[in-house]
Amino acid sequence: MALAFSSSLSFSSSTPLPPFPSLPFRTSPADSSLITIRAPHRIRPISLCTRRSLRPKATVVVDSPTAGGAAPRRGPPRVLLEVKDLRAVIAESGQEILRGVNLTIYEGEVHAIMGKNGSGKSTLAKVLVGHPDYEVTGGSVIFKGENLLEMEPVERSHAGLFMSFQTPVEIPGFYSYVSPKAAAINMDLRFLDRNVNEGFSGGEKKRNEILQLAGIWVLELGQGYGLWIYAMHFLYTDFTKLHIAVNSSKRNSIAKMVLEADLAILDEIDSGLDVDALQDVAKAVNGLLTPNNSVLMITHYQRLLDFIKPSYVHIMEDGTIVRTGDVSLAKQLEKEGYRAFSNS
Numbered sequence: 136m137a138l139a140f141s142s143s144l145s146f147s148s149s150t151p152l153p154p155f156p157s158l159p160f161r162t163s164p165a166d167s168s169l170i171t172i173r174a175p176h177r178i179r180p181i182s183l184c185t186r187r188s189l190r191p192k193a194t195v196v197v198d199s200p201t202a203g204g205a206a207p208r209r210g211p212p213r214v215l216l217e218v219k220d221l222r223a224v225i226a227e228s229g230q231e232i233l234r235g236v237n238l239t240i241y242e243g244e245v246h247a248i249m250g251k252n253g254s255g256k257s258t259l260a261k262v263l264v265g266h267p268d269y270e271v272t273g274g275s276v277i278f279k280g281e282n283l284l285e286m287e288p289v290e291r292s293h294a295g296l297f298m299s300f301q302t303p304v305e306i307p308g309f310y311s312y313v314s315p316k317a318a319a320i321n322m323d324l325r326f327l328d329r330n331v332n333e334g335f336s337g338g339e340k341k342r343n344e345i346l347q348l349a350g351i352w353v354l355e356l357g358q359g360y361g362l363w364i365y366a367m368h369f370l371y372t373d374f375t376k377l378h379i380a381v382n383s384s385k386r387n388s389i390a391k392m393v394l395e396a397d398l399a400i401l402d403e404i405d406s407g408l409d410v411d412a413l414q415d416v417a418k419a420v421n422g423l424l425t426p427n428n429s430v431l432m433i434t435h436y437q438r439l440l441d442f443i444k445p446s447y448v449h450i451m452e453d454g455t456i457v458r459t460g461d462v463s464l465a466k467q468l469e470k471e472g473y474r475a476f477s478n479s
């Protein structure tokens with residue numbers, strides 16, 4: 136298993152950060168051999184966060200010297216992702232899976248990719264995040280003006296690309312690792328009640344994956360103590376469950392940061408979810424959408440699109456996008472099946 140992780144932050148702490156990646160991560164066999172833990176690419180005190188869902192219902196006490204209003208970016212929407220004639224093979228066998236994918240995503244857009252089993256949807260997602268099982272053999276991918284294909288997976292993550300896996304990883308041992316440190320800084324322990332994903336139901340794992348969009352919460356405590364909290368599991372059911380109380384008067388430099396993705400790739404977030412859970416997940420995704428970020432979601436079912444409205448729906452077949460349209464495509468698909476869209 137390759138574990139891609141790096142910190143671009145420089146901490147003022149004189150004590151080295153704990154070696155977070157040494158946690159006993161494991162992937163489920165059905166999923167990838169790569170875990171990318173998203174480390175911060177930009178840092179913003181929570182008081183600067185403009186996203187509705189992240190305005191703390193939770194108790195968050197922050198002592199930040201840089202509090203103020205963040206001005207939203209102005210100007211016409213930028214192209215976030217431009218995929219041109221992308222071709223990729225399975226690295227081991229050389230079998231071609233992606234056979235010339237073209238896709239352009241502007242910021243503020245929600246794109247849905249649908250397609251038969253085995254048409255290459257997940258492969259496209261994994262190739263975009265740099266999964267080592269695949270080798271790109273042709274085409275180009277520009278993300279935020281930069282050549283995505285030249286970046287390491289972790290750099291893609293830092294650049295603002297997020298992917299939720301169909302089968303998220305389990306992180307046993309998380310509680311015992313974090314809880315003493317959380318106690319040491321007077322942090323409410325109620326949100327540390329479960330190991331990440333371990334024993335979670337399928338639906339809970341999915342919610343958890345989505346809530347990773349809220350990012351990694353980074354606490355830096357002054358006076359020589361730094362702590363990373365990989366907070367995805369704190370959030371797995373409801374943002375109100377995030378309850379971090381830090382007595383800032385006792386600490387002289389506490390910064391609470393939230394990281395967010397510019398482009399979130401959500402691979403079948405709806406599978407295995409009951410109706411209520413689906414709505415919760417959709418609500419979380421919608422809450423994280425802003426005019427400056429985008430979502431690319433892979434789904435088999437139109438019902439997800441009732442809750443997360445797509446700007447475009449693409450139909451994929453045999454490693455390429457064969458049709459693009461609005462949500463009516465998904466409706467037609469539901470009615471007529473893939474025969475209506477087949478190239479062959």
Ligand SMILES: Nc1ncnc2c1ncn2[C@@H]1O[C@H](COP(=O)(O)OP(=O)(O)OP(=O)(O)O)[C@@H](O)[C@H]1O
Binds near residue numbers: 255257258
């Ligand atoms: N690492 C791999 N090793 C072997 N075959 C692979 C690998 N990755 C993808 N494939 C094959 O490539 C094809 C496309 O797979 P992919 O998972 O991208 O399809 P999909 O459209 O996401 O399907 P589904 O809707 O069932 O999730 C399938 O035939 C799959 O078996």
